[in-house]
Amino acid sequence: MVTDKENAELMSLPTAELLRLAPFAGDFFSSLGLELPDEGVSTADYFASLDAELLEDLGLERQSLSGRFTAFMELLENLKCGADNACIESITIRGGHDKSGRAEEFDLTVKPGEVICIVGPTGSGKSRFLADIEWMAQGDTPTGRSILINGAAPDPSRRFSIEHKLVAQLSQNMNFVMDLTVEEFITMHAESRMVDDIPTVTAAIIELANDLAGEKFTPQTPVTALSGGQSRALMIADTSCLSTSPIVLIDEIENAGIDRKRAVHTLVDKRKIVLMATHDPILALMGDRRLVFKNGGIATIIDTSQEERANLVRFEEMDAMLGTVRNALRNGELIGKMC
Amino acid sequence: MKLITVAGPPSSGKTAVTIKAIAALQRDGVRVGVVKFDSLSTQDQSVYEKQGVAVMSGLSGNLCPDHFFVSNVSDCLAWGMEKGSDLLVIESAGLCNRCAPHIQGVLAVCVIDNLSGVDTPKKIGPMLKMADVVVITKGDIVSQAEREVFSYRVRQVNANATIINVNGLTGQGGHELGKLLLNAPETPDLEGRLLRFSMPAALCSYCLGQRKIGSDFQMGNVKKMDFT
Numbered sequence: 001m002v003t004d005k006e007n008a009e010l011m012s013l014p015t016a017e018l019l020r021l022a023p024f025a026g027d028f029f030s031s032l033g034l035e036l037p038d039e040g041v042s043t044a045d046y047f048a049s050l051d052a053e054l055l056e057d058l059g060l061e062r063q064s065l066s067g068r069f070t071a072f073m074e075l076l077e078n079l080k081c082g083a084d085n086a087c088i089e090s091i092t093i094r095g096g097h098d099k100s101g102r103a104e105e106f107d108l109t110v111k112p113g114e115v116i117c118i119v120g121p122t123g124s125g126k127s128r129f130l131a132d133i134e135w136m137a138q139g140d141t142p143t144g145r146s147i148l149i150n151g152a153a154p155d156p157s158r159r160f161s162i163e164h165k166l167v168a169q170l171s172q173n174m175n176f177v178m179d180l181t182v183e184e185f186i187t188m189h190a191e192s193r194m195v196d197d198i199p200t201v202t203a204a205i206i207e208l209a210n211d212l213a214g215e216k217f218t219p220q221t222p223v224t225a226l227s228g229g230q231s232r233a234l235m236i237a238d239t240s241c242l243s244t245s246p247i248v249l250i251d252e253i254e255n256a257g258i259d260r261k262r263a264v265h266t267l268v269d270k271r272k273i274v275l276m277a278t279h280d281p282i283l284a285l286m287g288d289r290r291l292v293f294k295n296g297g298i299a300t301i302i303d304t305s306q307e308e309r310a311n312l313v314r315f316e317e318m319d320a321m322l323g324t325v326r327n328a329l330r331n332g333e334l335i336g337k338m339c
Numbered sequence: 340m341k342l343i344t345v346a347g348p349p350s351s352g353k354t355a356v357t358i359k360a361i362a363a364l365q366r367d368g369v370r371v372g373v374v375k376f377d378s379l380s381t382q383d384q385s386v387y388e389k390q391g392v393a394v395m396s397g398l399s400g401n402l403c404p405d406h407f408f409v410s411n412v413s414d415c416l417a418w419g420m421e422k423g424s425d426l427l428v429i430e431s432a433g434l435c436n437r438c439a440p441h442i443q444g445v446l447a448v449c450v451i452d453n454l455s456g457v458d459t460p461k462k463i464g465p466m467l468k469m470a471d472v473v474v475i476t477k478g479d480i481v482s483q484a485e486r487e488v489f490s491y492r493v494r495q496v497n498a499n500a501t502i503i504n505v506n507g508l509t510g511q512g513g514h515e516l517g518k519l520l521l522n523a524p525e526t527p528d529l530e531g532r533l534l535r536f537s538m539p540a541a542l543c544s545y546c547l548g549q550r551k552i553g554s555d556f557q558m559g560n561v562k563k564m565d566f567t
Contacts, residue, residue, distance in 0.1 A: 031461050031495040032468075059437055059464030059536055071498030079491075131511050141514060142366075160501045162490045174482045177454055188457070189484040192491040231482070238484050 007070045011044040018043060024194055028072045033058045043069060078163050079194050088112065088246040089150050091166070091273065093133065096144030098125070098297025104145075106301060108291070112246060112271035115264060117284045119277075120293030126277055128296065130249060134167045135159060143296065167275075168245035170235050172252055176223040182206060183219035186238060193242050201241060209237035212266065214257045229257015236263045240270040251277040261286065281315045340419055341426040342526035344440045346466045347450030348459075352476035352507040353430050354383045356450055358390055359505065359513025360520055364426065365391065369521070372424035374415040376431045376440075378404045383430075393422040405431060405438035405538055412442070413529045426520060439465035441535040446523035449500075452477040453489050460492040465536035467493070472519055473500045476507050 010018060016039035018025050029036050037046035047065045055062055090111050095104030110116055118126050128143055136147045136154050147154070147166075158164045178185065186202045195201050203219075210216050213233035217226060226234060232253060239248055248267050253260045253276075264286060267274045278284055285308055292300040325335055347353045354375075361371045372393040375383050380398065387394040395418055399407035408431050419427030431440040441447035449470035451459060454477045460467060467473065473493055478486050490502055501519060505512035543549075543559040 027495060031492070033461065056537070059439070059468065061536070068498065072495065075494055075498050127509060127511055131514075135512075135515050140518070160503065162487075162494055162502060168483050168487075169478075170483055171479060173480060175480055176485065177456065177481050178485065185484065189488055192488045235482055235484065243483065243487065 004070075007066075007073065010073060011047075011066060011069060012042050014040050014042055015046070016040065022073065022076060024076055024191075025073065028069060032060060032068070076194065078161070087150075091133070091247065092148040092151060093129075094146040094148065095298065096132075096137075096139070096141075096146075098143075098295045098299075100295060102295075102297065104297045106298065108298075108301060110247075110273050112273055113268050114289075115268060115274045115276065115287045117276050117278055117287035117290035118293065119279060119284065119290055120299075124293035125296035125298075126293050129291075129293070129298070130167060130169075130275070133247065134165070136166065163244060165245045167247045167249055168239050168243040170232070170239060170248060170250045172254070174231070174235070176226070176231065179222065179224060181220050181222055182209075182217060182226070182234065185223045186234075186242075189238060189242055193244070195242070205234075205237045205241050208241070208266065209234040212236060212259050212263050214259070227257050228254055233258045233263065236266060240267050240272060246271075247273045247275060249275045249277070252280060253278070253283065282312065282319060285309055285312050285315070340416070340424055340526065341446070341521070341523040342416060342419075342442075342529075343426065343428045343446045343448060343520055343523050344442060345428055345430045345448045345450060346438075346440050346470075347474075348436065348452075348455065348463070349432070351450045351452045351455070352474075352505075353450045354386060355507025356474050356476060356505045356513065356516060357428055357430060358386065359507060359510040360516040361390060361392060361428070362510070363514040363517035364520065367517075370423060370425045372419040372422050372427045374418070374427065374429045376404055376408050376429070378432050393419075393424060399432070403438075403538070405440055408432075408440050409534065409538065412440075416526065416529055426523070428520075435539065436462055436466065437464045437539045439469060439534070439536050441465065441469055442529065443533045443535055444524060445526055445529075445532070446471055446520065447535065448472045448474060448520075450474045450476060451493070453481045453486060457485065457488050457492055460489070460496050463496075468497050469535045470497060470500050472516075473497060473502045474512075474516060475502065475504050478504045479506055479509075 015037040026036055037043065047062060050062065090109050092107055092109045095106045097103050120126060132141050132143055132145045133147055135141060136159055137145050138153060139146050180188065183202060183206065186205050187198055190198045190201050206219050213230045215227065215230065217230050253263060260283060264274060264283065276283055276287060284290060285304055287304055289304065290302050291298050292302065328335060345353050345357055364371055373387050374395045374397060375381055375387070376397045376399065378399050381396050384394055384396045397407065397411055412429065415429055416427065447470045449467045451463065451467065451473065453475060475490060475493065493502055503512055503516055503519065505516050540560050543561050544557055549556050
């Protein structure tokens with residue numbers, strides 16, 4: 001928390017000094033459409049000196065400015081140390097009931113580094129399940145589920161704090177709507193996270209993404225020119241390094257253009273809880289557990305057995321074989337008799 | 340009765356998210372009324388009717404839609420009460436990004452969408468900056484990074500608002516938005532209440548129907564660009 005006293009101090013600092021203490025404070029002015037004050041002028045004096053007509057045009061009230069400034073500095077503060085999520089040791093989903101009112105009899109506790117698969121037909125309640133986690137339901141959603149963080153009910157204020165979002169979602173139908181290069185794009189994201197060494201982090205993310213993607217791309221590639229696999233790889237690398245959300249939801253990683261197994265391992269290495277909505281045999285068996293959805297509720301929780309896992313070797317061989325054929329097709333080769 | 344103003348740029352999903360929130364409220368037995376403001380025509384009346392909501396449309400025609408809104412808002416409130424609503428949503432047209440139909444002491448919601456781009460939060464005036472609840476839509480079609488940057492930029496210009504993501508198609512978040520709407524204070528009447536911000540001035544010859552271009556025809560509140 002930024003106290004009133006601290007805030008008054010910040011506001012009386014000359015701008016040059018303020019920016020030295022809080023480099024991102026400059027965004028406060030630009031986000032409201034104001035010019036940066038002169039170096040020697042304090043924020044308080046600057047507010048007092050602003051032309052009434054200018055404020056009217058910008059849709060701002062002078063008396064609201066210092067309150068806005070405090071709130072903004074608090075936001076910076078929260079984001080800086082916002083990695084509160086780093087201390088998430090477990091998330092528990094306490095069962096509610098399905099659409100017919102049948103009780104879900106389980107308490108499911110998941111921990112960083114675990115991979116949980118979600119299976120079930122369309123409309124079986126998978127989205128609602130995620131919404132429950134996202135909202136940190138406390139028996140107040142249609143399913144009656146409750147979410148506990150580190151074994152206790154979370155503080156209600158967490159529900160709306162953007163720096164404490166529980167779930168980062170890497171969906172299949174996502175697009176980039178910005179016309180930026182890969183480097184500009186990641187830099188922009190890193191800036192919004194107030195990362196210290198932005199160029200290094202950005203370079204590391206791009207390298208990691210290239211590692212995961214089948215076909216390479218450069219920092220100068222426009223994000224809109226990336227293939228599906230490359231986009232996925234970039235977002236997985238980006239989320240694993242920049243997102244503060246402890247849970248990452250992925251739906252079905254497509255077969256082409258990305259190393260699926262390594263993609264999942266990347267997230268696990270970064271201590272994410274990976275939720276995967278998938279019916280892909282290899283991915284599904286990589287999970288520690290799978291939640292089976294039926295009629296709006298979780299019908300069963302299956303621990304992946306050794307016996308099931310043993311199949312992975314075969315499935316991977318089959319997958320590698322299909323991969324070879326895919327590459328051969330891409331290179332214009334003929335496909336002979338396979339087995 | 341509780342009153343809520345919903346504003347947002349055109350096609351940001353105001354009606355879609357309002358419907359999803361209403362559907363959740365109706366399941367809990369809350370009676371909801373809606374007044375929809377638009378400028379030329381609106382198809383939303385039937386969308387709301389289908390949802391079983393008492394609905395009234397107001398078309399501003401050649402008047403500024405937000406000025407039209409203020410002139411009629413007290414009557415809207417009276418209408419909502421007469422219909423026996425527990426909660427009345429007034430959805431405004433939201434056109435010039437400078438307007439804001441938000442009223443002091445009345446829950447103010449602003450709906451904006453991820454597709455409008457990460458620079459949009461800066462471009463929207465009091466409609467966004469003075470809202471109590473900001474609903475961000477169309478999150479399902481942009482990347483996680485863009486979603487995070489977008490909500491951060493919203494937070495930058497309105498650090499005190501409650502930000503909530505709602506999907507107007509699947510309804511994800513609609514139930515939660517409904518809960519927030521229920522927190523709106525009771526509004527028994529609006530006489531003498533203040534708008535949160537003044538409406539943009541509109542008193543030049545063009546407001547009065549002038550169509551000719553040229554300095555001879557510009558009168559009243561005219562502002563010139565500085566090209567120097």
